[in-house]
Amino acid sequence: MTKELLTGNETLVKAALKAGATFLAGYPITPTTEIMKYWAAEYEKNNDLVFLQTEDEMAAGFASIGAVLAGIKAFTTTAGPGNILMQDAFAMAENLRLPIVSFIMQRGGPSTGTVIYSQQELNLTCFGGNGEGLRIVYSSANIQDLYDYGIKSFNTAWKYRFPTFLLGDGYQSKELSTVELKEPQELVEPNPYLLNPNKEAGVYTNLRNTYNLEEELAEVLASHQKAYEEISPEIVEFEDIHTLDAELVIFAHGIVSTVAKEAQDDLRKAGYKVGVFRPITLSPFPTQSAQQVVANKSILIVESSLGQFARLLKSNVQLDFSRVKELFKPAMGVTKQEIINEVKKVIKK
Amino acid sequence: MKRILLAGEGGQGVQSIAEILARAANEQGKETTYIPNFGVEQRGGVSLAYLQIDEKPIGYPKFAEADIIIAMCNRAIEAIKKFVQDETLFIYDSSFIADDKIKTLHGLVKKYLNIPAKQIAQKELSIKVANILFLGVLAHELGNLTSEQIKIAMNNQFKSHPEFKEMNEKAFDIGLNYAKERPNQEFIGSQPTEIQKLFEDETKAWERFPEYCKGCGLCLISCPQKAITFSDELNFLGTNLPKVDLNKCIACGNCQKICPDGAIKVTKKQ
Amino acid sequence: MNNLPKSWKKESLPHKFCPGCGQALALKILGYAIDELGIQDKAVYGTDIGCSLLSWNMFDVDTIQTHHGRATPTMVGLKHAKKEAIAIAFMGDGGGYAIGAQHLINTCLRDDKITVILINNANYAMTGGQTAPTTLIGQKSTTAPKGRKIEVFGRPIHGPEMLKTIAADGAYIARTVSNDFETTLTYIKKALQNQIDGRGFSFVEVLSMCPVNWKKNAQESIEFLEEMKKVYPLGEIKTPEGEK
Numbered sequence: 001m002t003k004e005l006l007t008g009n010e011t012l013v014k015a016a017l018k019a020g021a022t023f024l025a026g027y028p029i030t031p032t033t034e035i036m037k038y039w040a041a042e043y044e045k046n047n048d049l050v051f052l053q054t055e056d057e058m059a060a061g062f063a064s065i066g067a068v069l070a071g072i073k074a075f076t077t078t079a080g081p082g083n084i085l086m087q088d089a090f091a092m093a094e095n096l097r098l099p100i101v102s103f104i105m106q107r108g109g110p111s112t113g114t115v116i117y118s119q120q121e122l123n124l125t126c127f128g129g130n131g132e133g134l135r136i137v138y139s140s141a142n143i144q145d146l147y148d149y150g151i152k153s154f155n156t157a158w159k160y161r162f163p164t165f166l167l168g169d170g171y172q173s174k175e176l177s178t179v180e181l182k183e184p185q186e187l188v189e190p191n192p193y194l195l196n197p198n199k200e201a202g203v204y205t206n207l208r209n210t211y212n213l214e215e216e217l218a219e220v221l222a223s224h225q226k227a228y229e230e231i232s233p234e235i236v237e238f239e240d241i242h243t244l245d246a247e248l249v250i251f252a253h254g255i256v257s258t259v260a261k262e263a264q265d266d267l268r269k270a271g272y273k274v275g276v277f278r279p280i281t282l283s284p285f286p287t288q289s290a291q292q293v294v295a296n297k298s299i300l301i302v303e304s305s306l307g308q309f310a311r312l313l314k315s316n317v318q319l320d321f322s323r324v325k326e327l328f329k330p331a332m333g334v335t336k337q338e339i340i341n342e343v344k345k346v347i348k349k
Numbered sequence: 350m351k352r353i354l355l356a357g358e359g360g361q362g363v364q365s366i367a368e369i370l371a372r373a374a375n376e377q378g379k380e381t382t383y384i385p386n387f388g389v390e391q392r393g394g395v396s397l398a399y400l401q402i403d404e405k406p407i408g409y410p411k412f413a414e415a416d417i418i419i420a421m422c423n424r425a426i427e428a429i430k431k432f433v434q435d436e437t438l439f440i441y442d443s444s445f446i447a448d449d450k451i452k453t454l455h456g457l458v459k460k461y462l463n464i465p466a467k468q469i470a471q472k473e474l475s476i477k478v479a480n481i482l483f484l485g486v487l488a489h490e491l492g493n494l495t496s497e498q499i500k501i502a503m504n505n506q507f508k509s510h511p512e513f514k515e516m517n518e519k520a521f522d523i524g525l526n527y528a529k530e531r532p533n534q535e536f537i538g539s540q541p542t543e544i545q546k547l548f549e550d551e552t553k554a555w556e557r558f559p560e561y562c563k564g565c566g567l568c569l570i571s572c573p574q575k576a577i578t579f580s581d582e583l584n585f586l587g588t589n590l591p592k593v594d595l596n597k598c599i600a601c602g603n604c605q606k607i608c609p610d611g612a613i614k615v616t617k618k619q
Numbered sequence: 620m621n622n623l624p625k626s627w628k629k630e631s632l633p634h635k636f637c638p639g640c641g642q643a644l645a646l647k648i649l650g651y652a653i654d655e656l657g658i659q660d661k662a663v664y665g666t667d668i669g670c671s672l673l674s675w676n677m678f679d680v681d682t683i684q685t686h687h688g689r690a691t692p693t694m695v696g697l698k699h700a701k702k703e704a705i706a707i708a709f710m711g712d713g714g715g716y717a718i719g720a721q722h723l724i725n726t727c728l729r730d731d732k733i734t735v736i737l738i739n740n741a742n743y744a745m746t747g748g749q750t751a752p753t754t755l756i757g758q759k760s761t762t763a764p765k766g767r768k769i770e771v772f773g774r775p776i777h778g779p780e781m782l783k784t785i786a787a788d789g790a791y792i793a794r795t796v797s798n799d800f801e802t803t804l805t806y807i808k809k810a811l812q813n814q815i816d817g818r819g820f821s822f823v824e825v826l827s828m829c830p831v832n833w834k835k836n837a838q839e840s841i842e843f844l845e846e847m848k849k850v851y852p853l854g855e856i857k858t859p860e861g862e863k
Binding site for chain 3: 360394556558560561563564565566567569570571585586588602605606607608609610611612613614615
């Protein structure tokens, strides 16, 4: 295991390679562009890799689907308006339960917004497309997460066969920091959907995403839902920091949770009973654990969006709204002091 | 309130009939809704129409049980079963729907009206107006709508084809009278007829496949010898099968090549 | 020659295309091409939206039905991931010349070694006959009830000619008509052979009858193909360099 000083984007490429990925299709968009640059450099060194700079994000998404169908660990990466275009491909991957892996590094929105940072693509990444959001979404808090969950995304995708997303942001993309490049304990092997060398002679696979009758589609969706519910307990991840005796719990995800933890640390030292609950999987949501945490406590929801995470939390967990406070900073970083100030408005030492 | 479900092959005119009735009902001051339900294909595949006519406003355009069901093709039978209840009147084309399909409805369907629509249409008018016979039947069964009003709506629907007006009206009247007289009312369907598939002589064999043929007529026009014409026998869609005059046929294979459905096979013998 | 290609899935018959459909005819010819080249177990058939999706289970060939305009990039991705595969992208005028136009152009520009077969029936058929990029001037459609006007819809697109200007040396580009069985079979085989030999991108546009949306019978639909040929000339628009 080595420790290296890397940017988030570099780390994602290392994670993908370590996971056994051999295919990237993408279109340049800030803040993910360096991912393509580093992968292109790797491709020059190793012609077994495939690198496709496509004409747009729709082509990138569908080309990645084509590679997945051929049984290759393929991934793509995008942000902002590119994320919107890729929903076309992601919706098809949802319909067919294809293990396409995508690194989404959020930037300010809507529309071109900023190229910098936000947490405003939660809706799009969890529920984009015209389906029900049967996707797996990891929210990374720092560069180490980008590495660990970058690798895990491939394992999860190929083991459970749902489109899998690593939701990061522009700060993490550009940040330079140390990462431990651990060897993964296990790697799930891919296998082809089409042209499978082990298939029975005379038997062919015909895949479609269109159905003729309402009943046909309803049946497919019911089967997807059942599968998703069955595997959710195995996939769900979260962090629970000192919530047991807390009077107030801060709910945050991604990079904001690191700031929340710093705030929590300071507050505890100053005598405030504060905890932090951080979902690592936004989808499936850690509903059971979160539900247990909220009883009889004040809640502070903090995010760099106008409530996308808050809405996700409220739709999964029963909350006493009279005890919920929200700190929304759409498209802007949240500071430790801002969180501390909000907490002090609610509880006493 | 009348809930009418119409079911037929896409292209048989199910939606036209439903729309005509909805417009006629509206003209007569009734409340009506009509919604089509179909798959992606332009043609072929079961086409359903949900039609409701009432004195008071209707909310939801679909329904789970029907008062009247019209079935115009074999594939419709499975689709309509769940809509049948004790009072449902089941009206069907007994000359085109197979008897063994009708048998699956014995015990389920309590009231029926058997009309050999395709047979009558083919013999007396044209197979194209088979669906209009059902319009005439419905005009009789829907006591609260006048035939004259339905005829007006029908002629309006097809006003871009005035050449069919007379035939449509004849077909309508035949259907209306049939519903009045109700002759031969057994709950049976058509028996499988032995259709000659193979035409052969010493030098060649020409085979047709009724289970694939859609009656498009490309084979007729592709034949350099004009050896192919339409027969009276029907393919699975209920349109005419081609037949060959072996005296004219030179087994060039053009018909086999041009058939988009692979419904003709030509073999030259050694 | 049998009445049906070996590579057609018999359990899926009768297929869902309309009576007299030129697209179904082209697909039958594609089936014969796959038979004669012996690529049933190496080919992947990618189909677009529109009437082409009705062919999702037509072939005993591994198949993926994709989104509108996206058959091309899906096949490109698959071909790059698995070079031995024979990737066939099948689509209509919308999937190739409208919503998928940028994919078609860039695939040709990159010389991705896939085979694109595009059905030109001068309308958007599955949705009921709207104007397509290939609709003729003056031709009526549901979105041009008085006939296509240049001011509203622009000019008809000449796809193969356009692709020729950006194609690489090894590309094969042709236009044929579905009721010419022999030529269509020859061109489609040559297009596929171009991929098998690894020479370059290949593209065949097939003028096809659409009697239902053209509101014509068999005879009239064949006659309309003659009208289309005047606007869209047939032939091998580009053959690969160094072809024997």
